[in-house]
Amino acid sequence: MPERNRQLIEKAGIDVGKLLDMLVRAAAAELTTYYYYTILRSHATGIEGESIKEIVEDARIEDRNHFEALVPRIYELGGDLPKDIRELADKSSCMDAYLPEEPSLKNILKVLLEAERCAVGVYTEICRYTYGKDPRTYDLALAILNEEVEHEAWFEELLTGKPSGHFRRSKPGKSPYVSKFLVG
Numbered sequence: 001m002p003e004r005n006r007q008l009i010e011k012a013g014i015d016v017g018k019l020l021d022m023l024v025r026a027a028a029a030e031l032t033t034y035y036y037y038t039i040l041r042s043h044a045t046g047i048e049g050e051s052i053k054e055i056v057e058d059a060r061i062e063d064r065n066h067f068e069a070l071v072p073r074i075y076e077l078g079g080d081l082p083k084d085i086r087e088l089a090d091k092s093s094c095m096d097a098y099l100p101e102e103p104s105l106k107n108i109l110k111v112l113l114e115a116e117r118c119a120v121g122v123y124t125e126i127c128r129y130t131y132g133k134d135p136r137t138y139d140l141a142l143a144i145l146n147e148e149v150e151h152e153a154w155f156e157e158l159l160t161g162k163p164s165g166h167f168r169r170s171k172p173g174k175s176p177y178v179s180k181f182l183v184g
């Protein structure tokens with residue numbers, strides 16, 4: 001990151017080291033969630049399971065997109081990612097979305113919902129921290145937050161049967177809010 005930009009962000013009240021820690025932890029959560037959602041999606045079996053695979057796939061690919069969008073910002077701020085994936089996974093700001101002991105569809109949906117609730121909290125905190133101080137990071141975190149809120153609504157609707165007013169994407173992993181941050 002150019003020194004002048006870093007100075008402006010720091011002058012606005014941002015501890016860049018703290019922000020980088022938040023962003024690396026968020027990126028770690030996105031990458032591990034992508035991995036675990038692959039497993040959870042595979043275990044959504046039977047007629048009912050087939051009906052949610054596409055929704056899990058949307059969230060899974062969008063979480064990968066979130067990781068891809070966060071990485072450039074981490075480097076722009078002068079940060080870095082751990083060289084070892086195990087170290088990265090250990091930094092995750094959210095618990096791993098493990099396949100439950102009893103992998104019923106209801107239990108899988110509970111894991112998915114808890115993962116999304118954690119993500120909503122992570123990005124809400126990043127938005128609070130950067131609001132009015134670091135517009136670029138705030139815009140990115142807000143875009144991701146919008147998608148995470150929709151993911152949370154999808155899984156809550158599937159688990160509770162209460163309508164959320166949110167609809168799955170026209171194409172898997174479309175990332176309607178985050179796509180402007182993705183290169184290529």
